[in-house]
Amino acid sequence: MIYKDIISTENLLNSWSEFVRGKKNKKDDVDIVSLVKEGNPEATDHKCPYCSVVHEFKASRARKCPDCSKKMIVRQGLFITEDQAKKLEKKI
Ligand SMILES: [Zn+2]
Numbered sequence: 001m002i003y004k005d006i007i008s009t010e011n012l013l014n015s016w017s018e019f020v021r022g023k024k025n026k027k028d029d030v031d032i033v034s035l036v037k038e039g040n041p042e043a044t045d046h047k048c049p050y051c052s053v054v055h056e057f058k059a060s061r062a063r064k065c066p067d068c069s070k071k072m073i074v075r076q077g078l079f080i081t082e083d084q085a086k087k088l089e090k091k092i
Pocket of ligand 1: 052070
């Protein structure tokens with residue numbers, strides 16, 4: 001009875017799924033950032049990946065570059081080109 005009170009099945013399941021989720025998220029973040037850097041070593045959160053103009057706004061979502069009008073894609077907070085994004089999807 002004492003054993004059953006301390007470790008219930010519900011608690012075991014909760015801690016296991018938290019463990020799996022936490023571990024997975026951490027690993028994915030690290031891997032994707034290094035893949036982004038592999039596809040575009042110059043990628044930053046301010047620079048256009050096409051014309052290399054440094055913008056005042058930060059990479060938060062995909063948008064057109066005001067200078068060259070090409071679509072900048074955002075991955076892991078970094079601006080990359082559409083081609084680089086497509087190659088990245090294949091690696092993931
Ligand atoms: Zn540009």
